[in-house]
Amino acid sequence: MNRKDELQSQIAALRAELHTITDAEDMARDRQLLGRYFKYRNCYSMPDYWWLYATVASADADSLKVFRFQTDRDGRIEVEPSAFYMAVTLERDYIEISREEFQKAWAELRRRIVELPQ
Secondary structure: OOHHHHHHHHHHHHHHHHHHHHHHHHHHHHHOOOOOEEEEEEEOOOOOEEEEEEEEEEEOOOOEEEEEEEEOOOOOEEEEEEEEEOHHHHHHHOEEEOHHHHHHHHHHHHHHHHOOOO
């Protein structure tokens, strides 16, 4: 084996070890988000804003599974029971809220659904 091959082999082993370490760190960070509640100021264009609500349901090595819902400016209701997110998205772009605020918004959305014309 020449020197170049030796170095490539060492680099590959080090990258694999680094990947294992960063995966473990990411999982630890993601698990800290489990069961927490967030909201995001959503819009199609300014200045018509509404809140998108989300809670972290599960975490795996690559992403978070999030339950989220919103009622947009036109009254369109969206519920996604298992949207995939990256932790950095929640940490950077969303506002953490209490469970009570999340549940109040969810109850209001369900009330609106019940009141929809048949």
